[in-house]
Amino acid sequence: MTRTVHLGVVLLCHADLDLAARLARIWAEGGARVAIHVDARVPGAHLVGLRHALQDCEGVIFTRRRRCSWGRFSLVRATQDAAAALLSRFPETTHVYLASGACLPLRPIADLVAFLGADPDRDHIESVSSREVGWTVGGLNEERFTLFFPFDWRRQRWLFDRSVGWQRRRGIRRRMPAGLVPHLGSQWWCLTANTLRAILTDPRRAEFERFFRLSWIPDESYFQTLARRHSTRIESRSLTLTKFDHTGRPYSLYDDHISMLAESRCFVARKVWPGAARLLANFPAQGDALPQTDPPQPDRAMRIIEQTVRRRAFGRPGLYMQSRFPRKDAENGKSAAPYAVIVGVGDIFPGFEDWLRAHLTCDVHGHLLGPDGAEFGGRPPVGPGALSPAAAVRDHDPQGFLTSLIRITDRMQVFQFAPRDNQALNWFVATDPHAHMLVVLGGWMLPLLHSGMPFDDIRRVFGRLQRIELEHLDVLNSIWVRARLHQHDLDHFLANPGPILLDFMRRIDPDCRPLAALPAMRDPSGLNAMLHRLRNAGLRPRLSRIEIAADPGQVPAPAVERAAE
């Protein structure tokens, strides 16, 4: 069923009237009647320019100017006035499109007319029940209707917030006028003249207005709610492509959006940056001989915009930079990718790093946080991402060092760690779900055993390293740990190093090579004797659960004992 469509357009303008004139001309030359509302705040001189620019266009009228502020009823009032003026001046109008002075028609107006004509009784207005899950972006949903909003959100934010908080505490709930079900939706719609007339001449209009005057952002709810009362056929989708960011501001359109917009097949897009010359020259697309009636396909365009919304709201995990510096525990991803920290094993097997590198498809480093500088795998003069191996530079911002390394490399990063190293990242790593940790407590004792240092030095170093390890252990045993932690005592590990290593390596790298042989191990015999001597020298070797033999001469086989337990 196709009836002749007479399109009317209500154009709300508040800034950049040059652009508005250009867009109004597109509508008028496409055969639409245009009622222009110019915000009363715009100086009269600008308005004269607009009138002058449009004086040769037929079917353009200017309606009573009102002072409009964002989110207030004045916008609805301006729309009502303009729509009423349009319908009385051009009574033959069958459809009214609400657009702004920055809404760019993307397809020929004839396309829109043909599209409307294919189903002329349908109202195109996004109208979502406010009880269903959030149509709105951030902030208030149902409360828009249940609280009073006497203050302007942009200019009286403090009062606005106080008044909302006060009403919430008092449990204030306004009652919706009988017969109305609150609905929300895009403020840009296209209604049939019948529906619009019914809304404007509703006998209870004054009552509804009283209610909506103190609701929040009524331009997104007044027509959307009343259309449900008067319309029989609602297509709940706006014909205008528009997307808001997380603060409720619409996205601007620029020259580089041309292909995305053309692909969307939308009739109108909001809102165009006035300087986008190529964009303005490109649209509306020149129609073929026959108007196309295919419906809009805005999904891809919406997806692209949603991606940037996500980036703005959540950011890229593990990125710390000049415009993203999350406070602790609000990182939304402490690091960019999984990585592994191996504590103590390198001390047990001197050639462990090279051996591990041969078995894994990961980047295996030495002690990245070591006291003599970062030991990058292969010991290059400069690390990945031009990270300096100098200890001073690294320790200037250790967290930045580690997160940069993880972000700039493609493969998984694996590095050794010991109590001798910079301990600044203990909490960061332990609370990072990306971290895989293999911890062999007390591994650092073996190099000390074979150091050949005088006993007094060993005693001093042992005391210091043990204290550091205990502090690290406090972190690892806390309830905040999110790292995937595999923790073993030295004797437990020595009893069965192969399976423990293989299990861990398979976890961090499913493609790891099968273990042929373990690397050469530092001889643990004599450890007991050393611990015994340290204890008698006044230290308390706390962590090691190795039986300290009463007689240093009798060295038991600790690994076997532990394994038997």
Add this chain to the structure above:
Amino acid sequence: MSRLGILADRLRRRIERRRLILRAIRGRFALRAVTDRTARIGPGDILCFVTLRNERARLAFFLDYYRSLGVRHFLVVDNASTDGGGDCLREQPDVSLWWTDASYKAARFGMDWMNGLLRRHGRGHWCLTVDPDEFLVYPHMEDRPLPALTAWLSDIGRQSFPAMLLDLYPKGPIEDAVCPEGQDPFAIARWFDPANYSIHKNGHFGNLWIQGGPRSRVFFRDDPWNAPALNKIPLVRWSGRSAYASSTHMLLPRGLNRVYDEDGGERISGCLLHAKFLSGLADKSAEELDRRQHYADSREYRAYRDGLGCGTGLWCSQSREYRDWRQLEDLGLLSSGNWA
């Protein structure tokens, strides 16, 4: 911090800001107008503020670069140039020029002059304050000129735009990298460090303090705390209350320094490509050392002189070749935030 402490802190910043503004007003007397074309500035024009000394070789490229981005007027302080750069500037129709031979150091490294001009001519405009060797890149710059960016920033209620300094350097010794007058310096110096930047937060001013890059890697290896700061906020919608506190690294009121998201999201940011590491730097370092007019006893220039004497280069195997802003965004050096 206690309530009283917070109040005392605010009061301290307020006094600091007043002092900066007073210095700016006083600093204006040191400037002598050579050509004042500020009457040609229209409402909403984007302005560029520069202090320079002996930069004639760079000027033509600099002016053209920013003109093509949409800067409408340049306000330049010539700190007693001797290379004829002033004559060249005087002839440009969109340049207003001031001259001074007062001490750069005593004027807080030129910032008093800049604050003075900004206060007088920049109010209500988006103002870009850069050095003649700093070139702004920002998201979507190939399709969207600066007025698109500033209109969008105004639209979302932002007053400032951050752009980290990114040092670009040539492959090979710096002294061999000759950039002919008027040529694009980034045709020669086109390598940069991708991921070695350190960040600390400054509690008093609320800004981020970023260091790193090739200078930290090569010249300040043992003393990274004294490496030059790279964080900059060069583009600001100026108001009568604003003042740059230390170079363009930070401003008061401190809200202008809040250009980063702390809840995990990403805000928009750009980069200032730094065309400093070109032939002539060694001579310049020697001269600047003689003048003793630079920050922290010219520590930086001393490091260059010591490093450059023996044909040092900054290039390393991990250096990346500069392509465009998208590359910088992938590396996480800048972000388009939600400017879709």
